[in-house]
Amino acid sequence: MDFGMLITSYAEVFTSLQILLMTFIGALGGILLGAIPGMTATMGVALLVPFSFGMDLIPAIGLLLGIYCGGMYGGSISAILIHAPGTPSAAATVLDGYPMTKRGEAGRALSVAMFSSFCGGVIGALIMTFLSPLIADMAMNFGPGEMFMLAFFGLSVIISISGKSITKGLMSAFLGMFMCCVGLDPTNGIPRFMTVKQTGLLDGFQFIPALIGMFAVAEVIAGVERILNGKEHTASSNEKITSVLPDWKTIKMIWPNILSGSIIGTFIGAIPGAGGDIAVFVSYGASKSASKHPERYGTGIPQGVAATESANNGCSGGAMIPLLSLGVPGDAVTAVLLGAFIMKGIQPGPMMYVSELHTVYKVFAALMLSNLCMLIVGCLGVRFFAKIVSVEKTMLYPIILVISLLGAFSINKSVFDIGVCVAFGVFGWLMNKYEFPLSPILLTLILGPMCEKNFVRFMNIHHGKIFDIFQSPIAMVFLVVAIGTIVFSIFNQRKINKREAEARANGGSQE
Amino acid sequence: MKITKKRILATVAATLVLAMSLTACGGGKSSEYPTKGINVICPWGAGGGTDTCLRAFTNAMGKDLGQTLTVDNITGGGGITGHQAIADAEADGYTIGMITFELATYQPLGTSDLTWESYEPLCRVNTDAATVTVATKWANDNGITDLKGFIDYCTAHPGEVQMGGSSAASVWHIAGGYLMNATGIDIQMVTYQEGAAAAVKDAAGGFIQGVTVSLAEARSFIESGDLTCLGVMSDERNSAFPDVPTCAEQGYDVQYFTQRGMAIPKGTPAEVKARLETACENAIKDAEFVEFMNNNGQAISYLNAADYTQFLKDSATDVAEAMKAVNLV
Numbered sequence: 001m002d003f004g005m006l007i008t009s010y011a012e013v014f015t016s017l018q019i020l021l022m023t024f025i026g027a028l029g030g031i032l033l034g035a036i037p038g039m040t041a042t043m044g045v046a047l048l049v050p051f052s053f054g055m056d057l058i059p060a061i062g063l064l065l066g067i068y069c070g071g072m073y074g075g076s077i078s079a080i081l082i083h084a085p086g087t088p089s090a091a092a093t094v095l096d097g098y099p100m101t102k103r104g105e106a107g108r109a110l111s112v113a114m115f116s117s118f119c120g121g122v123i124g125a126l127i128m129t130f131l132s133p134l135i136a137d138m139a140m141n142f143g144p145g146e147m148f149m150l151a152f153f154g155l156s157v158i159i160s161i162s163g164k165s166i167t168k169g170l171m172s173a174f175l176g177m178f179m180c181c182v183g184l185d186p187t188n189g190i191p192r193f194m195t196v197k198q199t200g201l202l203d204g205f206q207f208i209p210a211l212i213g214m215f216a217v218a219e220v221i222a223g224v225e226r227i228l229n230g231k232e233h234t235a236s237s238n239e240k241i242t243s244v245l246p247d248w249k250t251i252k253m254i255w256p257n258i259l260s261g262s263i264i265g266t267f268i269g270a271i272p273g274a275g276g277d278i279a280v281f282v283s284y285g286a287s288k289s290a291s292k293h294p295e296r297y298g299t300g301i302p303q304g305v306a307a308t309e310s311a312n313n314g315c316s317g318g319a320m321i322p323l324l325s326l327g328v329p330g331d332a333v334t335a336v337l338l339g340a341f342i343m344k345g346i347q348p349g350p351m352m353y354v355s356e357l358h359t360v361y362k363v364f365a366a367l368m369l370s371n372l373c374m375l376i377v378g379c380l381g382v383r384f385f386a387k388i389v390s391v392e393k394t395m396l397y398p399i400i401l402v403i404s405l406l407g408a409f410s411i412n413k414s415v416f417d418i419g420v421c422v423a424f425g426v427f428g429w430l431m432n433k434y435e436f437p438l439s440p441i442l443l444t445l446i447l448g449p450m451c452e453k454n455f456v457r458f459m460n461i462h463h464g465k466i467f468d469i470f471q472s473p474i475a476m477v478f479l480v481v482a483i484g485t486i487v488f489s490i491f492n493q494r495k496i497n498k499r500e501a502e503a504r505a506n507g508g509s510q511e
Numbered sequence: 512m513k514i515t516k517k518r519i520l521a522t523v524a525a526t527l528v529l530a531m532s533l534t535a536c537g538g539g540k541s542s543e544y545p546t547k548g549i550n551v552i553c554p555w556g557a558g559g560g561t562d563t564c565l566r567a568f569t570n571a572m573g574k575d576l577g578q579t580l581t582v583d584n585i586t587g588g589g590g591i592t593g594h595q596a597i598a599d600a601e602a603d604g605y606t607i608g609m610i611t612f613e614l615a616t617y618q619p620l621g622t623s624d625l626t627w628e629s630y631e632p633l634c635r636v637n638t639d640a641a642t643v644t645v646a647t648k649w650a651n652d653n654g655i656t657d658l659k660g661f662i663d664y665c666t667a668h669p670g671e672v673q674m675g676g677s678s679a680a681s682v683w684h685i686a687g688g689y690l691m692n693a694t695g696i697d698i699q700m701v702t703y704q705e706g707a708a709a710a711v712k713d714a715a716g717g718f719i720q721g722v723t724v725s726l727a728e729a730r731s732f733i734e735s736g737d738l739t740c741l742g743v744m745s746d747e748r749n750s751a752f753p754d755v756p757t758c759a760e761q762g763y764d765v766q767y768f769t770q771r772g773m774a775i776p777k778g779t780p781a782e783v784k785a786r787l788e789t790a791c792e793n794a795i796k797d798a799e800f801v802e803f804m805n806n807n808g809q810a811i812s813y814l815n816a817a818d819y820t821q822f823l824k825d826s827a828t829d830v831a832e833a834m835k836a837v838n839l840v
Contacts, residue, residue: 046556046584143718184589186704189620189679189839199595202588202622272712273705327731328712335708339563345806349731412587453704460701461673461719 002357006129009361013058013369022059023366026066027373031381033067034074037084037212038407041071042332057344058362064340065316065363065370068333072276072313073117073374080109080305081388082400084216088207089276089312091442092284094215095161096297096304103300107386111246112302113309114378116258120310121371123262124269124317129364133353135270135318136325142271144461145469148454149478150271151447154278156482157285159489161439163298166493169440172431176444179205186453187460200416207445209408209421214438216404217425220397222432227393244382246302254306257287261310268311269318275331276312277446281439283311289488295496317367324348324360544604544783548579552600552608554593556586560727561771564637564809565609568773571797575790589613589680591623598629602776604783607633612682612769615823615830620680620839627823630774631784634791635814635822637804640745640768641686643758644729645721646714647739658742658761665696672698673719675710680839682769683707686723686744688836689829693765700837714738725769726752727808744768751808767833770812770826772819788816 013019026048033044044067052060075090080097093113100109127135142150155173162169182193183204194201246254261283268279287307288297297304315331322328327349329335341348346356353360388396408421431438462468469475551569555561562584569580585593590613597608610630617623643658655661665672676683679702687700701719703710707728714722715737722729722738726749732738733752742758743749744767758765773791775784794800795813804811814822 140712140716143713143716184622184679187679187702189589189622191622199588199591199623202591206587273709322712326712326715328708335559339559342807343563343803347731347734350735350737351731412592413583413585414587414592449704457701457703460699 005358006361006364009358010365010368013062013362013365016059018056018059019062019366019369022055023062023066023369024373024377026063027070027370027377028066030067030070030072031074031077031374031377034071034086034090035077035385036407037078037086037216037404038208038410040075040087040208041068042336043410044071045333045336052340057341057346057359058366060340060344061337061363062366062369064337065366066373068316068337069117069121069313069367069370069374070377071333072121072316073114073309073378075312076113076117076305076309077110077385079215080113081106081385082216082396083219084400084404085211088211088446089280089315090308091211091215091277092161092280092308092439093305095284095308095439096300096302099298099300100302100305101389105300106389107382108246108250108302109300109305110382110385111244112250112254112305114375114382115246115251116254116261116306116309117313117378118371118375119258120262120265120313121316121374122368123259123310124266124314125364125367125371126317127263127266128317128321128367132321132325135267135321139270139272139322139326139328141474143472144454144457145472146474146478147271147273148451148458149469149472149475149482150274151451151454153478153482153485154282154443154447155451156485156489157281158440158443159486159493160285160288160294161281161437161443162493163437164435164497166490168436172436172438173440173444176441177448179441180445180448180452186449187456200414200420204449205420205424205445206411206414206417208411209417210424210445211442212404212408213421213424214428214431214442216400217421218428218432220401220404221425221429223393223397244379250302254302256290257303257306258310260286260290261307262314265311265314266318269315269331270321272322272326272328273450275319276315279311279315280308281443283307285485285489289485289492294492295499313371320363320367324352324363325350327352544786545576545578547605548581549576549604550606551580551582552593552597552606553582553584554586554590554597554609554611556584560639560809561609561611563807564771564804567800567803568636568794571794571800572790574797575793576786589622589678591617591625594625595623597774598625598776600776602778602780604775604779604787607773607775607787609636609771610774611771612830613680615827616680616685616834616839619831619834627820627827629777631777631779631816632819632823633773633775633784633787633816634795635770635772635812635819636791636795637771637809638768638812639725639727639809640743640749640766641683641689641723642726642729642740642744642755643690643721643723643742644714644733644738644740646717646719647736648717649720650739650741655741658756658758658763661741662694662696662763665698669697670699672721673701674698674721674723675701675703675714675719676723677707677710678702678704680834683710683723683725684837685830685833685839686767688839689767689833690723690744690765692833692836694763711738726755730808749808749810751805770822772814784816
């Protein structure tokens with residue numbers, strides 16, 4: 001660690017007008033892109049890489065990191081306001097963010113999301129600055145067996161996001177697992193559950209169209225149903241937004257969730273192949289388990305929003321660690337960033353810390369700057385975004401539907417995916433109607449392929465000897481934590497159900 | 512004052528009219544192809560090897576054609592969706608695309624009917640050779656210093672050595688099969704759906720013994736010393752790695768590489784095709800493109816339309832043979 005160089009690098013980045021401007025533009029664009037379902041940070045970064053050709057490296061990286069950080073927060077805006085996560089990483093923000101909006105607290109939810117995103121991003125960037133080599137070593141020790149157990153640990157969160165009935169949660173999860181089987185088998189490339197010429201299904205159900213369908217489209221269908229039954233009320237737009245940042249009382253309430261979320265996010269982000277979409281659920285599960293009032297999660301509490309939003313922005317710092325120190329991208333955005341570095345003639349990897357330390361420190365500084373820009377743009381936007389809620393529902397739903405279908409199409413420019421999106425919309429609506437939780441399906445859709453690939457790869461390498469997995473201490477830690485999580489969540493759920501029964505017996509006077 | 516203002520206005524107006532008529536003249540001249548922007552289909556994701564190579568190449572082609580070429584990533588289905596979109600596009604020269612090695616695998620796998628015969632090939636742009644790259648620690652522990660040592664070890668321990676090679680039926684996976692066919696050894700190929708980077712990381716971490724991926728993809732760990740490249744499956748050394756020997760130099764005549772080239776839908780008018788071929792020929796020599804490819808560690812290996820067509824025909828049979836060795840067909 002060369003502190004002198006670190007300080008001069010920060011100074012150089014924070015005083016360069018070009019870098020400041022580019023990063024600010026990036027953050028603005030990222031937030032807007034992230035807020036539109038189907039437009040992800042990955043897409044934004046990929047689109048802008050060619051524009052960054054003509055720029056110097058650091059302004060270009062600042063622009064791309066601005067989009068990355070902005071997109072992570074932007075996804076939560078639509079998740080909170082219209083029940084449609086703009087990016088996969090915002091999927092868990094729906095759980096508590098949308099109920100807050102329904103209660104007329106949209107502005108508060110947005111400011112909590114923004115503040116948590118900022119803290120998550122800064123903590124992630126700090127961990128990255130000071131612990132990079134250490135964490136990179138850790139990431140190198142993640143082989144197929146360890147990845148499988150990490151995925152298994154992720155799946156253990158299902159119970160705490162199942163809602164009232166663990167049985168229904170598990171049924172949803174298994175259904176999700178089953179959906180993961182559609183498409184080319186990852187080991188031998190053999191098509192499963194499809195006739196040969198359905199190219200639209202070769203990669204399985206596309207995740208983003210499915211996500212948009214299950215949340216946005218399903219919400220539109222449910223909304224239309226409410227309008228037809230005359231039960232729809234336009235949410236109260238009377239909420240007074242006195243401050244764009246959460247008040248001191250709220251911050252005191254959410255800081256433990258932010259801290260744990262940021263750390264979980266950074267570490268999961270640092271593992272190549274695991275990203276924000278997994279981290280948010282793990283963080284949500286952890287914060288619910290640690291809470292004295294787990295029954296309040298899912299009813300619209302700021303802690304739930306803070307846990308997920310700090311985790312996904314923590315991931316951006318985490319994902320940069322293997323990118324810079326191993327040359328291995330942690331997620332799709334960093335894969336595009338890797339390409340941007342190479343185009344400038346810099347090869348990220350173990351040698352970068354030796355030969356390009358100055359550049360590495362400037363990237364740290366640029367990430368920190370991106371988070372600051374995100375905070376500024378976010379603050380300016382809160383009042384504006386919160387107004388969306390007061391739009392007449394008969395106008396809002398058609399707009400959401402069009403944007404959703406457009407988003408589903410634009411991921412792969414595939415008409416087939418529009419069909420996937422609509423089908424998942426009807427499916428999600430039916431699931432909601434019969435009170436099956438959607439989050440377990442989502443989590444299995446994310447983790448199923450990771451589980452399968454790594455399990456088969458492990459069995460392949462170890463010639464089918466599954467017990468070899470006990471030789472890996474990292475895998476064992478995950479296994480123990482996973483079993484602990486399962487036991488604890490079942491216990492917790494029983495407690496919740498008991499309390500609710502008591503509350504009902506007392507006529508709800510407890511609240 | 513007034514008069515001056517009017518005069519200025521008149522001058523401006525006259526200039527505008529002149530400019531417009533000149534533009535109109537320009538328009539009349541370019542009634543030949545191409546008169547508008549061209550759409551370029553990339554069957555692989557933005558930011559990947561194919562995408563970056565294609566974007567740089569179309570940039571250079573645009574300079575020659577005097578039109579904007581827009582890259583459109585149509586991904587999914589292991590590249591099939593995008594390859595299909597190129598074949599199905601209107602044959603007017605305003606949709607072109609990049610075809611890649613994987614095209615030769617679709618028919619043997621039974622995932623699509625597409626073959627090289629579904630297109631009019633324009634030119635080959637790039638080839639990247641497969642390698643035999645092993646974990647340095649493992650090689651040292653077993654006294655392996657060159658390709659011969661590796662082959663001897665594999666012969667003595669059949670089926671034990673595990674090599675990573677990107678996703679199933681990808682070029683690096685099949686390269687492993689080709690290596691087995693050519694040298695008679697028996698190694699186990701481990702597939703990495705996530706791509707070459709994940710395989711490289713696992714090799715450097717000691718979970719598998721080596722990889723068959725390109726030098727560019729293994730670069731950072733070769734430079735750090737975690738991985739050692741024993742041989743490149745190409746007829747000449749890679750200019751970015753002059754110290755790494757080829758397999759042929761060490762007495763094993765194995766050549767295997769991925770290839771990327773430009774193609775248009777069947778039935779495109781001959782004069783349009785000829786114009787595009789000229790554009791490709793000039794673009795390949797473009798200084799900016801050459802510099803970009805060198806930075807990127809990707810080799811430029813141009814073949815004109817006729818040679819590229821012959822090459823695609825020959826390699827179709829080779830690929831099908833190698834796929835048998837890794838039990839893909």
